[in-house]
Amino acid sequence: MPGGKGGGALYAEDYEADEYEDYMDDYDDQYDENDGPAASPQTPAKTVAKHPHKQKAKASAPAAAAGASALAQCLCDPPPLRPSGRPQRGAKKPAQPPAKLYPHAPPSAAPGSPIQPFAFDIPSPDDKVQQQQQRTGGAKPLSNHSSAVGRTPTQKNASSADGASTSAPNGTVADGAARPVDAVTEELDSMRLGSHAEASTSGGPPASAATRPRRPLHDYKLEADLLRMCQEADRAGQTGSTSPKPHLHLVILGHVDAGKSTLMGRLLHDLGLVDQKQVHRSKQAASQAGKASFAWAWLLDERPEERARGVTVDVAVSRFETPQRAVTLLDAPGHRDFVPNMIAGAAQADCALLLVDGSPGGFEAGFDSGQGSLGFGMGNSSGQTREHAQLARSLGIEQLAVVISKLDTCNYSQTRFEEIKAIMLPFLRQTGFRESSLQWLPAVGPSGENLVGPPTEPALASWWQGPSIADAINRFHAAEREIHKPLRMPIVEVFKGSRGALCISGKVESGAMKVGSPVVVIPTGEAGTIKTLEEDKQLVQMARAGDRVDVSLAGIDASMLTAGAVLCHPDWAVPLVTMVEVRVLVLDVEVPILRGQQVVLHAHAAREQGHVSAELYSDLRSLGRIALRDGGRTLAVGIITNLP
Numbered sequence: 001m002p003g004g005k006g007g008g009a010l011y012a013e014d015y016e017a018d019e020y021e022d023y024m025d026d027y028d029d030q031y032d033e034n035d036g037p038a039a040s041p042q043t044p045a046k047t048v049a050k051h052p053h054k055q056k057a058k059a060s061a062p063a064a065a066a067g068a069s070a071l072a073q074c075l076c077d078p079p080p081l082r083p084s085g086r087p088q089r090g091a092k093k094p095a096q097p098p099a100k101l102y103p104h105a106p107p108s109a110a111p112g113s114p115i116q117p118f119a120f121d122i123p124s125p126d127d128k129v130q131q132q133q134q135r136t137g138g139a140k141p142l143s144n145h146s147s148a149v150g151r152t153p154t155q156k157n158a159s160s161a162d163g164a165s166t167s168a169p170n171g172t173v174a175d176g177a178a179r180p181v182d183a184v185t186e187e188l189d190s191m192r193l194g195s196h197a198e199a200s201t202s203g204g205p206p207a208s209a210a211t212r213p214r215r216p217l218h219d220y221k222l223e224a225d226l227l228r229m230c231q232e233a234d235r236a237g238q239t240g241s242t243s244p245k246p247h248l249h250l251v252i253l254g255h256v257d258a259g260k261s262t263l264m265g266r267l268l269h270d271l272g273l274v275d276q277k278q279v280h281r282s283k284q285a286a287s288q289a290g291k292a293s294f295a296w297a298w299l300l301d302e303r304p305e306e307r308a309r310g311v312t313v314d315v316a317v318s319r320f321e322t323p324q325r326a327v328t329l330l331d332a333p334g335h336r337d338f339v340p341n342m343i344a345g346a347a348q349a350d351c352a353l354l355l356v357d358g359s360p361g362g363f364e365a366g367f368d369s370g371q372g373s374l375g376f377g378m379g380n381s382s383g384q385t386r387e388h389a390q391l392a393r394s395l396g397i398e399q400l401a402v403v404i405s406k407l408d409t410c411n412y413s414q415t416r417f418e419e420i421k422a423i424m425l426p427f428l429r430q431t432g433f434r435e436s437s438l439q440w441l442p443a444v445g446p447s448g449e450n451l452v453g454p455p456t457e458p459a460l461a462s463w464w465q466g467p468s469i470a471d472a473i474n475r476f477h478a479a480e481r482e483i484h485k486p487l488r489m490p491i492v493e494v495f496k497g498s499r500g501a502l503c504i505s506g507k508v509e510s511g512a513m514k515v516g517s518p519v520v521v522i523p524t525g526e527a528g529t530i531k532t533l534e535e536d537k538q539l540v541q542m543a544r545a546g547d548r549v550d551v552s553l554a555g556i557d558a559s560m561l562t563a564g565a566v567l568c569h570p571d572w573a574v575p576l577v578t579m580v581e582v583r584v585l586v587l588d589v590e591v592p593i594l595r596g597q598q599v600v601l602h603a604h605a606a607r608e609q610g611h612v613s614a615e616l617y618s619d620l621r622s623l624g625r626i627a628l629r630d631g632g633r634t635l636a637v638g639i640i641t642n643l644p
């Protein structure tokens with residue numbers, strides 16, 4: 001296997017800043033044009049990894065020059081003081097620091113200086129590497145290829161909401177590298193889900209559905225009756241959903257407290273989907289809890305936990321329509337603890353609104369890379385604006401509207417709007433977004449400025465004549481429905497439905513199903529049939545790619561249903577693998593990703609340290625994208641290039 005013994009290793013080679021865009025474009029373009037893989041699955045997967053300092057160097061030549069001299073100076077000049085507080089031997093007065101390298105240098109920095117004298121009160125970057133190596137048993141830095149292995153029976157990650165770095169019961173994703181291949185293989189065999197499924201009391205089929213050889217996808221043909229139903233739905237312009245308009249799955253992203261839920265609550269109200277009574281109830285509840293400013297947000301954040309903490313925890317789903325679009329809205333949490341939930345939300349989306357807090361200091365807090373002025377990571381203090389944008393792009397979102405909120409806090413300043421745009425645009429380009437797929441607009445959630453019509457506030461109306469939020473949504477294109485591929489519906493939620501039955505919900509990523517269709521749930525291999533299909537609380541007979549549905553199943557042991565599993569066509573089930581080769585882009589990480597390092601692999605709604613049910617990116621993009629996280633941070637994003 002490429003990547004060495006037992007897998008579980010991630011390899012990286014040099015990566016230049018602009019390569020991210022090329023990397024995404026390469027793949028997207030090549031699949032668009034050829035409908036085939038950019039690199040043969042047999043070809044060892046290439047990994048791209050970027051070095052944060054290289055990225056900075058390429059992003060701006062003057063900054064790079066300044067950075068190089070600053071770094072060199074820092075390394076060559078002894079620090080002015082020793083840890084004891086006494087001067088270093090031979091210490092000389094530091095030269096005048098170069099021009100500001102990092103636009104959001106902490107306020108404590110010396111005027112004009114990006115450099116903080118290192119106080120030796122926190123581990124140095126070298127210390128961090130060493131600590132990490134000790135954690136992973138003397139692991140080595142990586143080079144050149146990528147692969148990740150899942151080894152434990154699939155279970156819903158029982159870790160923190162973060163889902164990061166807690167060990168799965170039977171081991172870790174990536175510790176195979178240090179152990180003999182045979183031992184790992186044996187262990188894998190003994191853990192096959194076959195035994196898991198056979199042990200179930202449901203009387204369902206053995207795990208063969210999960211482990212039988214993969215039938216080529218091109219052999220698949222949509223069943224005649226389903227095809228007819230899809231064609232009828234096309235003609236009628238609907239699939240049982242309430243609207244004939246093109247359907248968008250829109251996710252709302254952004255740093256914690258950027259104003260996502262407030263904006264969406266107010267938007268739903270202004271579009272007539274939330275009545276005065278609901279608003280009144282929400283306002284009352286919020287003021288009674290001493291959180292009056294969250295009244296609009298509480299229209300979406302309904303859970304007691306969310307209201308108590310004042311943050312969104314899980315993705316809230318609602319539906320609304322604009323004049324030209326039917327929209328399934330996914331309000332994602334912004335808090336860093338809930339990034340895994342954000343990933344599950346973004347994985348279902350075709351387009352996104354990225355909310356950026358325009359208030360003084362708000363943008364800077366959300367956009368902070370946590371890298372410190374010299375580009376070395378200084379902890380987990382980074383803002384989620386960057387991480388959300390990077391994850392969104394790597395999860396396949398190409399259309400993005402950047403909404404600069406809270407401008408009421410700075411007199412609706414156009415200068416502030418333009419300043420934020422000027423900083424964000426190069427970053428988003430570098431993240432892989434095409435400039436032509438980006439929209440920029442201001443909005444103020446609580447007062448409803450620029451949500452469904454032009455601004456009424458003179459200070460904003462004087463300079464903004466561009467699109468409102470509703471206009472921006474109308475400009476998004478609906479994704480193509482992939483009905484000619486076998487059924488795939490990743491399970492996002494398992495819940496007791498209004499009719500009493502246990503239901504699963506999620507977005508159909510490919511194929512179609514109707515009431516009575518046979519299905520199999522991967523990874524457990526449980527087989528059954530579709531009992532009911534519900535879309536937007538209405539019973540429907542059929543659901544196809546692009547529909548978000550609630551499904552109840554007959555003949556399936558309910559205990560086998562977990563979020564992250566995939567509902568599949570029984571003859572073309574998603575492959576269940578213990579190892580995937582991935583091509584990854586390493587994000588701004590504090591220390592290199594090391595062989596043996598534990599990571600949590602996120603693939604669509606699944607997060608695993610164990611078995612992975614995965615698709616090749618070339619077969620189905622939405623299920624072939626992955627993110628690797630550890631310690632509450634996203635380390636790398638990528639695509640599955642091979643299922644060895």
Ligand SMILES: Nc1nc2c(ncn2[C@@H]2O[C@H](COP(=O)(O)OP(=O)(O)OP(=O)(O)O)[C@@H](O)[C@H]2O)c(=O)[nH]1
Pocket residue numbers: 254255256257258259260261262263293294297310311312332333334335405406407408409443444445446
């Ligand atoms: N002044 C002002 N305050 C706003 C605006 N939008 C939101 N807020 C306030 O910001 C706070 C956070 O708003 P939320 O809507 O909960 O933010 P969020 O992004 O949904 O937060 P999470 O989902 O927890 O990440 C609330 O007190 C809102 O009233 C705005 O445009 N202007």
